[in-house]
Amino acid sequence: MGLDLDFIDYDAAARCVVTSDDTQDVLVPRAAERFARLGIPDRTPCVDAATADEDLLNRFFADLWVLGGLAENTVRAYARDVVVWARFLRQARGRSWLEADRADLLAFHKLRRHTGVANGAGAQRTVSGRSWDRAVCALTKLYDWAEGHELIERAPFLASGANVAAIEEHARWGRRGRRRSGREGAPPSRHAMVVLDEEQYRLWRDVGVRGLAPGDEPGPAWQGRNSERNARFCDTLVTTGARVSELAALLVPELPVLDDRGPLMELGFAASVTKGGRGRRVPVAAAVVERLWEYVRWDRAGRVRRARERGDYDRVLQRGQALVCRGLTATGCQLQEPDGTWGRRRWSDLDARERQLLVGSTLLGRPWGR
Secondary structure, three states: OOOOEEEOOHHHHHHOOOOOOOOOOOOOHHHHHHHHHOOOOOOOEEEOOOOHHHHHHHHHHHHHHHHOOOOHHHHHHHHHHHHHHHHHHHHHHOOOHHHOOHHHHHHHHHHHHHHOEEOOOOOEEOOOHHHHHHHHHHHHHHHHHHHHOOOOOOOOOOOOOOOHHHHHHHHHHOHHHOOOOOOOOOOOOOOOOOOOOHHHHHHHHHHHHOOEEOOOEEOOOOOOOOHHHHHHHHHHHHHHOOOHHHHHOOOHHHOOOOOOOOOEEEEEEOOOOOHHHOOEEEEEEHHHHHHHHHHHHHHHHHHHHHHHHHOHHHHHHHOOOOEEEEOOOOOEEEEEOOOOOEEEEEHHHOOHHHHHOEEEHHHOOOOOOO
């Protein structure tokens, strides 16, 4: 199909070990060196460009990452939207993204919002109004960038008119695909909101997340994993209003220490993991923090022990998918650099992806470090 989207990973490439059969699931060092020479930042989206026009997309992704001031998830979503657009132009319209015009945008809108693309099951899958709005924003940024670099004389649609198809859509169906009264045939919304009271939430958590049947016994058909972890995660989200990405990036040393200061505590989220790059603190009930610590000390500790016995941490390290750390404190740790030396890093300096790769040196099957 071509134009496959990937993401640069310099740390993984520096730590990777090529196996005897030359199989590798991370970016190989030679490719990483080429991207580094081009000045492309780490974790930038990239495509396997077949033409010079498509290779310009890599330059756009690099500039979007550095200058856009966007969250990592937003950059990734914009990159996927741009790649889908460029692939549509190549395959369905026989032109590059630099040659697109408003007619191409309207044809793209018809395909994405009404006609749909067949999925694996053969059903025609369309996108929501919200996803289409995001794609329009991504394309507007792409063509503003191209015009600023004099790659095109003018954008195929004006900045003020870039949302033409979305505006027409909203006039007919309303924002995010919700049909206005008197209209028929609107695509069903996949983002309907349901408000639960406290009792309904507990029922949803116990049955849907923990898999319990009446009587607090495990349901006979339940096959979920990490149900207790997920239940505590949901409780924390509901009681604090934190974002999923923020809470998922929280590290054990960042959890509040239980004391006798009262029923209310605070969770702190570093600027490196929050939307917009602004750190913040949110109130949380001490009872919720206590349940988090129960998970850490019992369920999580058991899973970590079994993973160590299986050698899971050594394997991810060999594949270049781990950052070895030691000397953990409430504010930071020592992190091993690619050359084997240790450097002090603050938790607030580690982004969400780096936090996912952290492995304590004591979890490895052999002594590690200098």
